[in-house]
Amino acid sequence: MTWVNAVIQGVLQGGIYALIACGLSLAFGVMRVVNLAHGDLAVCGAYLALVLSTGLGVPVWYVLPLVLPAAFVVGMGLQVLLLRRALRGGEFATVLVTFGLSVMIENLLLVGATANDRVFNTGAIGVASLHIGSQITLPWLFVAAFLTACGVLSGLQLVLSRTSWGRKVRAIADDIDTARLVGVRVGPLFATVAGIAVATAALAGVFIGAIGNFNPLTGTTMLIFAFEAVVIGGLGSLWGTLVGGIALGVTQVVVGEINQAYAVLAVHLLFLLVLAIRPAGLFPSGQQARVAQVLG
């Protein structure tokens, strides 16, 4: 039963990886930006939530209505002030700029918040568990994280496939020049997408902080996990990303059950294995390996 428990817990944890990965995938699919600061932005969200929840003396969940809009604005600002300029230099320049940004964020956090591990005040839900039968015990926090991830992914999927805004986003992802020609205003759209990407990252950051702990260097690990979820699932497929995240989570928890020291190594090796045998991921989105196709 330990195994069943481990697998279920892995699936739930995978939801969080998918949650952080979906912003990465969205930004790449729409703007062709591989945001190497994505994980660090998630950790920034966690720190902001920590500061607010400590300051107000409430569990971390109550400050989400403040953190998420702030993250959205940060994402828009990032796009308008930095990434838009970087994009003129091509994908290459965005990779360099976001990597530089990632280094800056990590070290500013180190200066401002020290390297100490932090934990959240998660309130009553933080210690409650869901019992299924007599053997399986699932922390509510993991269940909530997984459900939130599914909710966000479905929401994004719905918005992208059903709304006119989503249609424009898909048009840009498909062919930005043609989209411009038919009158799609790319600038504001990019800013909104960047805002959504950073807001989802911050949400994931809060969950990651809630189920474990975090420090300024958690961001790079988060980036790598998110990226692995995206590649394993297949570039540009949101549900593929969820499957990728689950594959990571299950591998991590199950291998960790055997020997904790090998858990992260196993995740990385799984990723390299997928890269070796199915470089397009498990659910490749066909010829135009673009977010739009699968989302649409």
Place this chain on the structure above:
Amino acid sequence: MAPPELEPVRVRRWSLAASATAGSAAVVLAVLAAVPYFIGGPAEQPLIIAFTFIAMATLWNLLAGFSGLTSFGQNAYIGAGAYGLYLVASHGVNPFADIAAAAVISGLVALPVSALLLRLSGGYFAVASLVVAAVFQIAVTLAPSVGGTTGVSVPGLGGYDPVLREALTYWAAMIVAVVCVVGVFLLVRAGFGMDTRAVASDPVAAASLGVRVGRIRLLAYLAAALGTGAVGALIALQTMFIEPTSVFSIQYSVEMLFMVLVGGMGTIEGPIIGALILFALQQTLSQNGAWYLVLVGGVAVAATLTVPRGLWGFVSDRWGWSLFPVGYQVRDRREEA
């Protein structure tokens, strides 16, 4: 007798400036080579760092600048070189002779890795290279035979007098830096250089013109891994202790990025200038690790956005300077006459 018919243009590959560079470089190197005799330790320690910076920047430029491979995981090969040195030296071989062996080990390690990574490009290649570095680091910490998480000290150095040991490390670092710069210069000047630059600017167009894109990228990747391995071995020799978190530190990749971006990507001069700038920063700020990296990251971002071709690119665009000519200069003979 009538003069032979002149071609209307003349193609030049060398210049007066290049001769002057070669001459002054020879003088500077001769002076630097004599440092252990006259100044010794206090100058050697920082200069070793400067040499490793020059080598790292030049090699990363071969990858990112000339071949379009933005690897942020080159710290994997710093570590591979350091542990390669340990493995060979622990079999009783002279550690200084091992630098070449460590480089070869690092190159061999890069071979299977390249099969995976070179399928990717752009940002995806960049992040996957981070994963590879993480795998290397974890793998080493799980191997008790190479010291696990605590690390190992470099064997075979105990028999050396400290003054001699430092001097040998210093000369080795100088040789590695010179070999990297001259090697990359010659490589890029040869047909390989034309091919790499074609691949970097547009792989599809390059392939359609008959450039063997896969082979060029592989060669650049292996050459960079080889050289970076030698740098890793040097770092191990200098610190005399190999610890996974420090030899696999992503800081090396950050520094490579900084030097090449600020100095000027895709030139031979740029990375050297970038290395000297980083060296100055490092010497003044290294006591303050986090702020040093904040500044390094910030300047790299600013440089990408404002001077995308780096300081040297800016200078050579403006005045047409070239100290290490790797291209072809076409001159009109009638204008020259």
